Amino acid sequence: MIISKMGKLKVDIDPKYSRYASEISAIPSKYDSLRVSKTFCNNRNCVSLIKVENFDWVLKRYMRPIFINSLIYTFIRPNKAIRAYRYAKRLLEMGIDTPYPVAYMATYRFGLFDIGYFISEYSSYRQLYETDSLSETDRKKLYRAFAEFTADLHRKRICHPDYNPGNILWGRTGDGEFKFMLVDINRLSFGKRSVRPYIKSLAEEHLPANLLEDYCAIMGYDLKMAESVIMQKRRHNARKMRLKELLGLKRKQE
CATH class of the missing domain: 1.10.510.10 (Transferase(Phosphotransferase) domain 1)
Structure with a gap:
């Protein structure tokens, strides 16, 4: 768990990208100033193509959940971002293709889950x-x-x-x-x-x-x-x- 200006930040980064931990961990606090090449979706959740160092990554920022779901994601079940990250790894292990998972991040306010972020490699498919x-x-x-x-x-x-x-x-x-x-x-x-x-x-x-x-x-x-x-x-x-x-x-x- 990392302490940031936004409160507590939980981060899990794939070993392939561990050397970019500081850049990845800064994404939630610098969200509004990211280098966005394209926005694929901006409804409940926002999905964007971002540039970090020399990488093209897809960033999915999940909508802030209602209070009851914040409780659930804090104490009962994994939030959407961590599920996306873990399921991507599981799919690849099972021989099913999905964009390679880079990292997930979760911010917390007052001890409760707030916003989740999932990053994957960009696919031209x-x-x-x-x-x-x-x-x-x-x-x-x-x-x-x-x-x-x-x-x-x-x-x-x-x-x-x-x-x-x-x-x-x-x-x-x-x-x-x-x-x-x-x-x-x-x-x-x-x-x-x-x-x-x-x-x-x-x-x-x-x-x-x-x-x-x-x-x-x-x-x-x-x-x-x-x-x-x-x-x-x-x-x-x-x-x-x-x-x-x-x-x-x-x-x-x-």
Whole structure:
């Protein structure tokens, strides 16, 4: 634990970058003056491409949690930043690609968790929906390779609950083979035995149209069963969204 002007700062840095500990540890206190090359997202969380020394790193700054979650992240379960860091290492050990983890940092106020930061190496891979540069033939090959990647992921009992095109990156090797990376991994689950959670993770409507059919063929699952699970999940998501909208309207009226 490091004491900084922002309060207490907890830092864990991958040994590969340990010589840059002072530069990394200074990021939370110098956040507003960082050398930002690009901002990928700035909603609840902010994801930016930053330059530190001669490195291009992706920095994710998680939104400050509500009080009850600060208590939870202090005393009960790891915060999102540390989970992202640990899960990245675990994925790489299991043979699943993800941008290499550099470090995580957590700031504390009054003894409670405040803000988390996760740093990874930058990858030039594209998001799954960025396929305009591919021919129709190559796009089909990409989607087939993606189905095989998904099957491999699930055989290793890794489930990504936010399995959407923005969280899946793709690239090509020198011989033209398609490769994939996972990002936004702090909510991953490992070791689930039931088939249903894995199939439910494919309910995102913007995934490739033939993914479920190809996936079931690879895994040996009944397609009609899988389609039923997907429809149930989508109905559940729709009800959840309507409830959020109603609660939002209610708050505005109050």
